[in-house]
Amino acid sequence: EVQLVQSGGGLVQPGGSLRVSCAASGFIFPRDWMHWVRQAPGKGLVWVSRINPDGNTVGYADSVKGRFTISRDNAKNTLDLQMNSLRAEDTAVYYCVRGQLVGTVMFNDYWGQGTLVVVSS
Amino acid sequence: DIQMTQSPPSLSVSVGDRVTITCRASQTINSHLNWYQQKSGRAPNLLIYAASNLQGGVPSRFSGSGSRTDFTLTISSLQPEDFATYYCQQSFSIPYTFGQGTRLEIK
Numbered sequence: 526e527v528q529l530v531q532s533g534g535g536l537v538q539p540g541g542s543l544r545v546s547c548a549a550s551g552f553i554f555p556r557d558w559m560h561w562v563r564q565a566p567g568k569g570l571v572w573v574s575r576i577n578p579d580g581n582t583v584g585y586a587d588s589v590k591g592r593f594t595i596s597r598d599n600a601k602n603t604l605d606l607q608m609n610s611l612r613a614e615d616t617a618v619y620y621c622v623r624g625q626l627v628g629t630v631m632f633n634d635y636w637g638q639g640t641l642v643v644v645s646s
Numbered sequence: 647d648i649q650m651t652q653s654p655p656s657l658s659v660s661v662g663d664r665v666t667i668t669c670r671a672s673q674t675i676n677s678h679l680n681w682y683q684q685k686s687g688r689a690p691n692l693l694i695y696a697a698s699n700l701q702g703g704v705p706s707r708f709s710g711s712g713s714r715t716d717f718t719l720t721i722s723s724l725q726p727e728d729f730a731t732y733y734c735q736q737s738f739s740i741p742y743t744f745g746q747g748t749r750l751e752i753k
Contacts, residue, residue, distance in 0.1 A: 568732055572742040584740040631681040631737040632695035
């Protein structure tokens with residue numbers, strides 16, 4: 526059974542840093558793309574970042590570029606999102622998501638339970 | 647960035663209704679279009695990938711169609727468990743933008 530178990534998150538002051546993590550099991554983690562998607566309270570889904578299976582190709586939404594860093598440890602089957610210079614508008618539930626490719630089409634078939642990050646003084 | 651416009655934002659429907667939700671991309675995305683269902687307080691669930699492919703375990707009353715810029719999600723006969731919010735997402739180019747969502751409400 527595929528599982529994505531998230532940890533981290535919580536309350537942080539504006540300008541602060543936080544790390545959210547995701548432990549993967551039930552599939553061959555080093556073979557798959559991984560993503561982060563977030564959802565502000567009462568709002569829609571927003572794609573944040575992705576990383577390729579080898580960990581050497583990453584992509585970010587403009588809103589987080591230069592502040593957030595996605596990384597993975599294929600030996601430990603873990604995915605991380607390091608968030609720096611946090612702003613109030615980064616307040617959201619963050620989802621760890623597996624990416625699958627069929628041909629050239631990427632889609633997200635398994636989602637973690639979500640981790641709430643609140644940026645407030 | 648590619649903008650995804652979903653309509654309608656909300657829909658008041660009854661059990662047994664046929665429901666159609668549309669999604670329009672601001673530029674061609676071929677068939678790089680996915681649909682998700684999200685119930686309140688829960689993570690999204692993949693319904694359709696690559697515009698028309700039903701994800702395993704998803705009931706056959708869900709179907710997707712379209713290509714290039716215009717796409718539809720159809721629920722042939724709405725069931726009580728289908729009251730949720732539905733999102734389209736393009737995966738043609740990053741950032742992988744989502745539509746703003748369509749909320750199905752009980753009439």
